[in-house]
Structure formats: C-alpha cells, structure tokens
Amino acid sequence: MSHASWKQTLEGRIDPGWAEEIDHFEGQLELRRQGKIEEKVFAETRLRRGVYGQRYDNGKRHDGVAERPLAFEEKPTKGPDTLWDAPGMQRIKIPFGGVSPEQLEVLAELAEDYSDNILHVTTRQDFQLHFVHIEDTPDLMRRLAAVDITTREACGNSVRNVTACPRAGVCRGEAFDVSPYAHALMRFLLGHPDVQDFGRKFKPAFSGCEHEACGLVQMHDGGYVARMRDGKRGFKVVVGGGLGPVPHQAQVLSEFTPEEELLPQMQAVCRVFARLGEKRNRGRARIKFLVAKLGIEEFRRLVEEERVTLPHDDRWTAFLDDMPHTSGEAVLEPGPLGDAGRSPGFEAWHRSNVYAQRQEGYAMATVHLPLGDMTSDQARSLADIARRFAGENLRTTVDQNVVIRFVPDAELPALYEALCAVGLGAPGAGTIADVVTCPGTDTCKLGIAASRGLGSEMIRRLQAKAGTLPEAVEALSIKASGCFNSCGQHHISDIGFYGNSRKIDGRTVPHFQVILGGQRQENGGSYGLAVGSVPSKAVPLAIEALTGAFAEGREPDESFQAWSARLGKRSMRELIKPLMSVGPYAEEPEFYSDWSDVREFTIGDLGVGECAGEVVSLFGIEVVKAEAQAFDAQIALDDGDAGGAESLAYAAMLSAARALVRTEFIDVTEQPEDVVAEFRTRFFENERFFDKYAKGKFGAYLLERHANPDTTVDDALAARRIEEAQLFIEAAHACEARMTAEAAEVPA
Amino acid sequence: MTPQRIAAKFLVEPDPAAAVALEPVIGLFHRFIQEQSLPGLLLDVADYAHVPDGPGVVLIGHDVDYGIDLSDGQAGLLVVRKRFAGQAFGEVLRDTLGRALTAAQAIGQESDLGLRFASDALTLHFFDRLVTPNSDEAFESVRGEVEPVAECLYGAASYEISRVRSEDRRKALSLSIRGSGEIAPPSALIERLSA
Numbered sequence: 001m002s003h004a005s006w007k008q009t010l011e012g013r014i015d016p017g018w019a020e021e022i023d024h025f026e027g028q029l030e031l032r033r034q035g036k037i038e039e040k041v042f043a044e045t046r047l048r049r050g051v052y053g054q055r056y057d058n059g060k061r062h063d064g065v066a067e068r069p070l071a072f073e074e075k076p077t078k079g080p081d082t083l084w085d086a087p088g089m090q091r092i093k094i095p096f097g098g099v100s101p102e103q104l105e106v107l108a109e110l111a112e113d114y115s116d117n118i119l120h121v122t123t124r125q126d127f128q129l130h131f132v133h134i135e136d137t138p139d140l141m142r143r144l145a146a147v148d149i150t151t152r153e154a155c156g157n158s159v160r161n162v163t164a165c166p167r168a169g170v171c172r173g174e175a176f177d178v179s180p181y182a183h184a185l186m187r188f189l190l191g192h193p194d195v196q197d198f199g200r201k202f203k204p205a206f207s208g209c210e211h212e213a214c215g216l217v218q219m220h221d222g223g224y225v226a227r228m229r230d231g232k233r234g235f236k237v238v239v240g241g242g243l244g245p246v247p248h249q250a251q252v253l254s255e256f257t258p259e260e261e262l263l264p265q266m267q268a269v270c271r272v273f274a275r276l277g278e279k280r281n282r283g284r285a286r287i288k289f290l291v292a293k294l295g296i297e298e299f300r301r302l303v304e305e306e307r308v309t310l311p312h313d314d315r316w317t318a319f320l321d322d323m324p325h326t327s328g329e330a331v332l333e334p335g336p337l338g339d340a341g342r343s344p345g346f347e348a349w350h351r352s353n354v355y356a357q358r359q360e361g362y363a364m365a366t367v368h369l370p371l372g373d374m375t376s377d378q379a380r381s382l383a384d385i386a387r388r389f390a391g392e393n394l395r396t397t398v399d400q401n402v403v404i405r406f407v408p409d410a411e412l413p414a415l416y417e418a419l420c421a422v423g424l425g426a427p428g429a430g431t432i433a434d435v436v437t438c439p440g441t442d443t444c445k446l447g448i449a450a451s452r453g454l455g456s457e458m459i460r461r462l463q464a465k466a467g468t469l470p471e472a473v474e475a476l477s478i479k480a481s482g483c484f485n486s487c488g489q490h491h492i493s494d495i496g497f498y499g500n501s502r503k504i505d506g507r508t509v510p511h512f513q514v515i516l517g518g519q520r521q522e523n524g525g526s527y528g529l530a531v532g533s534v535p536s537k538a539v540p541l542a543i544e545a546l547t548g549a550f551a552e553g554r555e556p557d558e559s560f561q562a563w564s565a566r567l568g569k570r571s572m573r574e575l576i577k578p579l580m581s582v583g584p585y586a587e588e589p590e591f592y593s594d595w596s597d598v599r600e601f602t603i604g605d606l607g608v609g610e611c612a613g614e615v616v617s618l619f620g621i622e623v624v625k626a627e628a629q630a631f632d633a634q635i636a637l638d639d640g641d642a643g644g645a646e647s648l649a650y651a652a653m654l655s656a657a658r659a660l661v662r663t664e665f666i667d668v669t670e671q672p673e674d675v676v677a678e679f680r681t682r683f684f685e686n687e688r689f690f691d692k693y694a695k696g697k698f699g700a701y702l703l704e705r706h707a708n709p710d711t712t713v714d715d716a717l718a719a720r721r722i723e724e725a726q727l728f729i730e731a732a733h734a735c736e737a738r739m740t741a742e743a744a745e746v747p748a
Numbered sequence: 749m750t751p752q753r754i755a756a757k758f759l760v761e762p763d764p765a766a767a768v769a770l771e772p773v774i775g776l777f778h779r780f781i782q783e784q785s786l787p788g789l790l791l792d793v794a795d796y797a798h799v800p801d802g803p804g805v806v807l808i809g810h811d812v813d814y815g816i817d818l819s820d821g822q823a824g825l826l827v828v829r830k831r832f833a834g835q836a837f838g839e840v841l842r843d844t845l846g847r848a849l850t851a852a853q854a855i856g857q858e859s860d861l862g863l864r865f866a867s868d869a870l871t872l873h874f875f876d877r878l879v880t881p882n883s884d885e886a887f888e889s890v891r892g893e894v895e896p897v898a899e900c901l902y903g904a905a906s907y908e909i910s911r912v913r914s915e916d917r918r919k920a921l922s923l924s925i926r927g928s929g930e931i932a933p934p935s936a937l938i939e940r941l942s943a
C-alpha cells in the first residue's frame with residue numbers, strides 16, 4: 001500500500017506562502033545533502049527556520065573515560081563542524097505564548113513521531129523538540145504550518161518570538177490586552193525585508209503594565225508597555241535591554257507611541273539596527289551595544305529620522321480594524337468557588353497556581369511543568385482539559401509553564417482533579433520549587449554545567465519541603481543557566497546561577513556562579529550580581545544557607561532583593577564561602593561529576609580528556625588575585641564608587657592576563673603595558689585565548705579597555721566592566737584548562 | 749509501507765506499578781555507551797525522571813533509543829527503533845524486538861539495579877500518523893505484519909494480539925501481544941527472532 005506524503009496530505013491547508021517557503025527549505029536541504037551548496041549557506045538557512053544543532057553534533061563525545069568519535073555515516077555536514085545525522089533541536093515559535101488545543105495536539109504528535117516524546121517550553125514561550133533528525137524537519141514544519149504555526153525566524157539574526165505576559169487580557173492591573181498587538185507585530189515583521197540584515201537576533205516583548213514581572217520588557221531588545229493617554233491606547237517603548245554575558249537594562253525610546261505608530265516605529269528601529277549595528281563582532285552585535293554606543297538620545301533621533309523616510313504601508317494600521325476586543329471567549333458560565341468537591345491538595349494548589357481574573361467569576365490556572373517538560377500524552381490531555389474548561393485559552397509562560405484562562409471559579413476543583421489525573425496537578429507555580437533552567441549541557445552545545453540536572457535535583461528537594469518552608473522563602477525564585485549566555489534568565493531571579501568550571505587537583509570541577517538579588521518585578525527591573533562560584537554539587541547547600549539566613553535575618557516584609565542589598569555582597573559571599581572549596585579527587589570524587597551525569601566532568605565535548613596534574617598550579621595561585629579584585633569592584637560599585645569599581649574591574653582583567661602570561665614568562669612585570677603586550681602576542685593574536693564559540697570576545701574586553709579608557713564612568717559602565725572582568729577571568733580559566741589538557745596529551 | 753518509528757515496551761516484573769529508582773539507570777546507560785554494550789549507535793543519556801509518567805531515563809541513539817519508561821503508570825523498557833529507511837516492516841519489527849530483548853537481558857543482568865522485565869507480553873507502538881494512523885484499517889494491516897513475529901516468539905496459536913489505546917484516535921496506533929503457555933527465556937526468544 002502506498003501512502004501520500006505530508007506535502008500531499010496537507011495541500012490546501014497551509015498558507016501558500018508558508019508552503020512555498022517549506023518547499024524551498026526542503027530543496028535547499030536536498031542540495032546540501034548532495035553537496036551542491038556551501039555548508040555555511042545551508043547552516044544560515046536552517047537556523048532561520050529554527051533548526052538548531054545540538055550537543056555532540058560535531059561527532060565527538062567524552063564518555064567519561066575518553067573522547068570518542070560518534071560513528072555517523074560519512075555525509076555532507078549541516079554546517080561547520082555539524083554532522084548530518086547528528087540529532088538536532090527544532091525551535092517552534094509561539095507568538096505571545098498563545099497556543100490552541102488543536103496546535104497542542106499537533107505538537108504532541110510531532111514529539112512522538114520525530115523527537116523523544118517530550119514537549120519542552122522555553123523561557124521565551126517557545127516550544128522545543130530535541131533529538132530531531134534534519135531530514136524530518138520539512139514535514140514537521142508542514143504539520144505545524146497546517147495549524148498556523150511557523151518556525152520561520154525562530155533562530156538566526158532576525159526578529160525572534162514576540163513574547164507577552166500570559167495574563168494579557170485577563171490581568172487585573174493591565175492597561176489593555178497586548179496580545180493582539182504582539183500578534184500583529186509578529187505577522188508584520190515575519191520575513192520583512194528590513195529584518196533580514198541584522199548582525200544578531202532581536203527579541204521583542206510586550207507587557208500590559210509597568211510594575212509586574214510577567215512581560216520582562218526591561219531585559220529585551222525591544223519592549224512595549226501598554227499605556228493609556230487621553231483615552232487612547234499606546235505604548236511606552238524601550239530598547240537595548242538584554243541579558244547574556246553583559247546584561248543591559250533597556251532604555252526609554254518613547255514614553256508614548258500611539259497604537260497606530262507601533263509597527264512603523266518598530267520598522268524604523270529595525271532599519272537603524274540593520275544599518276548601524278555591529279556585524280563582524282558577534283559579541284558586540286546586539287542592539288544593546290548600539291544603543292549604549294550611540295546613547296539613547298542619538299538612537300532616538302536616528303529612529304525618528306528613519307520613520308519619516310519610510311514608505312507608507314497599509315499594514316501599519318490594518319490590524320487595528322479587525323483586532324479582537326476580547327482575549328478569547330469562555331466556554332462555561334462563571335460561578336463562585338464552593339466548598340464542595342475539593343480533593344486533598346487542592347488548597348495548596350489553589351494558593352500557588354490560581355490567579356483571579358479581572359473577569360468576575362473566572363480564574364487563570366497555571367499548569368506547573370517541571371523544567372518546562374510535558375509528554376505527548378499529557379499535552380493531549382491538556383488540550384482536552386482546556387476544551388472542557390476554557391476553550392482556546394492556553395498560553396505558555398517564560399517560567400516554562402502553561403496557563404489555562406477563563407476557568408470558572410466553580411470549576412477549579414474539577415480542573416484540579418483532571419490535571420492531577422494526568423500528572424499535571426503539581427502545586428508550587430511561581431514559588432521557589434518552580435525552578436527555571438535553560439537546556440544546559442543536556443543538549444546545548446555551549447553548556448558548561450548541567451543546569452537541568454541541578455534544576456531537577458532542586459525541584460526534588462524543594463517539593464519534599466513544600467508547605468514547611470517559611471512563606472518568604474516559598475515565594476523566592478530560582479533560575480539557572482548552563483553558561484554565561486543567560487538563557488535561564490538567572491539575572492532576574494532572587495537566586496540565580498550560571499555554569500562555569502574550575503581546575504582543581506588537576507581535574508575540572510563543574511561550578512555555578514551565584515547571582516543574588518535580581519528583580520523580576522518592574523518587568524525585570526534590575527539584575528543580580530555575582531557573589532562567587534560554588535561547586536555544582538554544593539549548590540543545594542548554598543541555597544539552604546542563603547534561604548536560611550534570609551528567613552532568620554530579614555526584617556518584616558523585607559524582600560530577598562532588599563535583604564541581600566542591605567547586607568551587601570561581602571556578607572552574601574561569607575554565607576556561601578564554606579561551600580566554595582573542593583577537596584582532592586581521592587577524597588571527594590562526587591564533586592568531579594555533574595548532576596544527572598556520572599561521567600567525570602570535562603569542559604565538555606570540546607576538548608580532550610583531562611589527566612591529573614599538579615595540585616595547585618601557578619596560574620591557580622595568581623588568578624585568585626583577579627577574582628578578589630573583581631569582587632572588590634562589586635563592593636565599590638555598591639558603595640557608590642563607580643570610578644573605583646571600574647578601575648578594579650580593569651585591574652582584575654590585568655591580573656588574570658598576567659596569571660596566564662606567567663605560566664610562560666615568569667618575569668613579566670606588573671606594568672599594564674607589559675602585561676597587555678605579552679597577553680596580546682602570547683594568547684590573543686594566535687587565538688589561544690579564543691573560546692570556540694565566543695572567539696576573541698572576552699580577550700577583546702581587556703584590549704579595548706586598555707586602549708580606550710573611559711574619561712567619565714557612571715554606574716552602568718562600571719557594572720558592565722565588572723561583568724566583562726568576570727567573563728575575562730572565566731575565559732582565562734578555560735584557556736588554562738585547555739593548555740593543561742594539551743600538555744597532558746604530548747607524549748613524554 | 750513501514751512506519752517511521754516502531755517501539756516495543758516490556759514491563760518491569762513483578763510489579764510495573766511500583767516505583768523504580770531511576771538514578772542508577774543514568775550511570776548504567778553511560779556505561780553502556782562507554783562499553784558499546786547494546787546494538788546501535790549510542791549517543792547520550794537524557795534524564796526525564798522529573799516528568800510524571802514520562803520517558804524516565806533514555807539512552808538516546810541514532811537508530812534506536814532505549815529507555816526505562818514510566819508512561820501509563822507502568823514502568824518498563826521502551827525501545828524505539830528509528831531511521832531504518834528502505835527496510836521491510838516485518839524485518840524492522842523483528843529487529844526492534846531483538847534489540848529490546850537484548851537490552852532487557854543486559855539490564856536484567858545488573859543485579860544492583862534489580863530490574864527485570866516480563867517477556868511473556870509486550871506493547872508495540874507505531875509512530876507514524878500517515879502510514880499507521882490509529883484506525884481500524886491500519887490496525888488490521890499492522891496485525892498482518894505482527895502475527896508472524898508473534899508466532900515466532902511464542903509459537904502458533906500461543907499468543908493473543910489486542911489493540912490498546914484505541915479509545916483516543918489521536919494517540920499512536922498501539923497493540924499488545926501476550927504469549928501463553930511456557931515462555932522461553934529472552935536468550936531463546938532473541939535466537940528465534942534472528943533465525
């Protein structure tokens with residue numbers, strides 16, 4: 001029996017433009033398979049369709065004993081150093097997180113047919129499927145397109161998913177529902193010629209209000225906060241925010257952009273970014289660097305100038321005419337929550353997972369997905385549950401959960417039971433047990449430490465303590481990233497972590513840098529700062545130490561952010577200091593592997609296996625000075641001494657560079673000129689300091705600062721310099737680890 | 749036509765509903781990769797222990813995944829065969845079961861783990877909504893492919909095939925095979941499949 005293909009089966013059910021794009025992608029795929037187009041060209045093409053590489057796709061993996069090749073068949077690559085058959089990740093854009101039951105059902109099928117039966121919700125309201133084969137992606141895209149989902153520009157240097165608060169339309173504090181605007185912006189910019197020539201990605205976000213956390217616009221490249229002025233709808237527009245290695249808070253482009261100006265203004269922003277943004281140095285190519293370089297006034301002037309020259313486009317305002325005025329219709333009549341039908345566990349779940357909507361008698365319920373994961377069976381059940389209680393009203397959240405909106409209060413006990421029956425009734429949404437992580441070393445090529453392994457362990461421990469923790473501790477947030485790139489959004493949690501590593505006893509030990517006091521409220525209004533690196537296996541104890549001290553020492557009503565700021569970083573560091581050291585491998589071998597992984601830790605699949613070396617290297621001794629200076633820089637900044645902080649951060653980079661130089665040239669002086677000259681010739685120009693992915697970005701921090709000291713230093717600049725110093729020190733550690741490994745490889 | 753993926757699940761015995769300690773499985777699967785103990789190109793270990801009724805811990809491969817799976821509230825060894833373009837249905841079916849029984853044997857020999865799998869019954873899932881939708885027609889067609897393999901395992905007229913998960917047509921087509929009479933040990937079943 002012969003069967004029709006997906007292309008034939010879905011003919012007429014896909015937007016013709018989208019169908020053509022997918023056909024084109026399939027054609028490119030075939031051409032690359034035959035070796036007829038360049039690997040770099042194909043890599044760019046697939047990335048723009050959300051088809052990512054995944055860890056070990058270079059065909060090498062350290063199995064805990066040695067690095068071994070993965071014996072894939074010889075075929076053309078999917079991109080530089082990316083093997084054809086190696087499984088990859090498919091990112092699926094979900095604008096403003098709005099997903100219908102029908103779409104969820106298709107996602108569930110795709111997870112079974114092409115992935116590993118897990119639908120993963122990301123910190124940007126996307127879905128991701130892992131372990132997908134490249135040849136399955138065109139059909140996967142067709143099946144998505146048939147339910148109005150595109151993966152176009154889910155990656156690549158373009159406009160990424162447009163996110164929005166999951167409460168949009170039901171929130172008690174919003175100015176108005178931003179979802180239709182988020183949808184309109186997504187549609188307008190999707191494939192727009194003005195967004196095809198960016199040096200890096202651009203992430204937009206919408207918020208219905210100024211002060212809550214849900215929209216997180218302050219950490220986005222472009223952010224839109226709903227505002228009313230004289231009865232008219234509009235937006236406060238901010239630009240140039242971002243996390244990553246050097247986090248920036250967005251700055252105000254416009255206090256009020258009327259709704260009809262939203263799209264053209266954004267188009268003008270895109271044009272300015274495409275024209276003036278950095279293109280060659282990826283590490284400086286996000287719009288935050290352009291805004292910082294030009295200053296917000298000049299950036300605003302350029303946008304206004306550009307706006308005037310834009311040829312008129314009817315689409316700028318067409319969406320306003322047919323914009324929905326509600327955020328979905330309820331399927332059930334509202335009714336009050338009664339005492340009947342409450343099963344055990346309902347009260348706790350109701351306390352943490354239910355939000356009273358502004359629509360009288362209705363509630364929004366959060367389905368708490370551990371680490372953002374659900375199975376295909378659960379996704380289908382969730383689709384059924386949504387239909388039964390709430391119609392089309394599902395949204396993904398940046399906390400990697402799903403919310404069901406328009407549930408009548410009276411139906412909440414029945415909803416809870418239905419969720420529990422399929423393993424989706426976990427309480428604790430928005431509490432300390434609702435740990436958010438990026439994929440980390442599980443699947444991400446850039447991951448240094450196992451953020452998901454850590455997250456899983458924390459969920460296990462914290463759920464066991466549910467109901468016994470002090471209320472103030474219960475309300476805290478934990479977020480972890482596998483590396484400094486911050487996909488886990490660790491900067492905006494009370495207690496955040498990002499993965500790094502340290503060389504101890506001649507081996508590499510996974511660590512997490514501890515970041516304290518970030519703020520989610522005010523749309524991610526301020527970022528936490530680093531207080532020190534803790535071995536991965538000691539992180540749960542660090543959390544206990546921090547939360548215990550907070551519970552005991554806080555003033556009534558004092559937030560974690562206020563408490564940690566009051567005590568200062570020095571005291572915070574003292575709390576975790578006893579946990580920062582690691583004994584030799586023979587005594588504490590458990591520290592030398594990561595969570596959810598029994599292999600002895602290495603800095604990944606990037607390098608060779610590492611052998612035992614001397615106990616403490618010269619570098620190890622010297623780099624401590626750099627770390628102390630970076631820490632003191634933070635203290636200085638806290639004390640209001642921006643100039644002193646910036647100088648100390650620079651000094652920290654010099655010390656780390658000198659520590660490296662002294663491994664080869666012991667007599668180098670302490671003069672900055674000498675240190676920088678030696679660093680440049682011995683480590684930078686020959687690219688030994690280069691990170692495999694970040695290339696020379698971290699080394700350039702020192703060289704640029706040395707060559708161009710700033711004459712005026714404000715808090716923002718000092719904070720950025722401190723971040724740079726920390727990253728430079730991390731890169732020095734990594735460089736030294738690579739050198740040690742290479743030395744161990746040379747036959748005696 | 750052969751579906752894209754075929755999965756076989758053998759349940760833990762004696763009680764598949766009892767809790768299974770998954771942490772030691774992570775170590776075991778990493779060792780299997782180091783020692784290349786199971787057939788297939790083995791790539792990595794995915795830990796989904798945090799997902800209720802989820803895939804548990806999975807040894808991800810290029811052409812096959814091996815997992816201690818917790819779906820439907822029943823712990824078992826789930827083996828998903830994939831990327832076998834051009835092979836006949838029956839051939840892939842035998843191969844899938846052969847690999848599953850080999851893995852069941854290998855895991856069963858790990859006495860510290862204490863995991864054993866019942867070989868008198870199994871569930872098959874066919875992950876391909878085009879070729880094997882969850883329909884009566886597809887079930888009948890698949891049954892025709894499964895019968896010879898079931899007979900090979902358990903002997904003529906000594907097995908029963910029944911459709912499962914048919915109440916929800918959105919789910920993948922699935923069926924169970926239950927052998928009766930005396931069941932041969934896994935090693936003998938593997939031999940029969942490869943004969």
Ligand code: SF4
Binds near residue numbers: 439447
């Ligand atoms: S933070 Fe790092 S490890 Fe995590 S997903 Fe981003 S790049 Fe990967």
